[in-house]
């Protein structure tokens with residue numbers, strides 16, 4: 001049964017994480033929270049100002065490469081935050097549920113950062129020719145465009 005619970009936890013986290021990512025991006029990364037400005041500054045003011053919806057969407061120099069991924073500590077923070085609701089559930093169900101969710105959160109974050117890196121720094125990888133990458137990249141670039149249209153409302 002433990003194996004089944006970890007699978008359920010894994011699957012539930014994959015679904016949860018995509019909502020979590022969307023919510024964070026919309027409400028934390030593009031809007032400064034009154035008590036915590038770092039995510040907004042790092043993302044909207046630094047990341048999106050370097051990588052725009054023109055040729056600069058692809059990294060132009062080595063210094064900017066460092067601005068593609070989030071700061072390293074965002075990883076553990078986001079993974080632990082995402083696991084919080086799962087911890088509550090696991091106390092009632094099974095700790096294997098939490099283990100599965102934790103594994104999925106780590107995998108999700110790693111894959112997210114890797115795909116995001118590939119989007120800004122293309123290198124003719126096999127992955128970049130896959131349909132799913134194409135869709136993700138187009139939606140990421142579209143978000144940048146939408147944001148630029150409404151930028152004045154957001155960043156000024």
Ligand SMILES: [Zn+2]
Pocket residue numbers: 025029030043048
């Ligand atoms: Zn953004």
Ligand SMILES: [Zn+2]
Pocket residue numbers: 047051116120
């Ligand atoms: Zn980006």
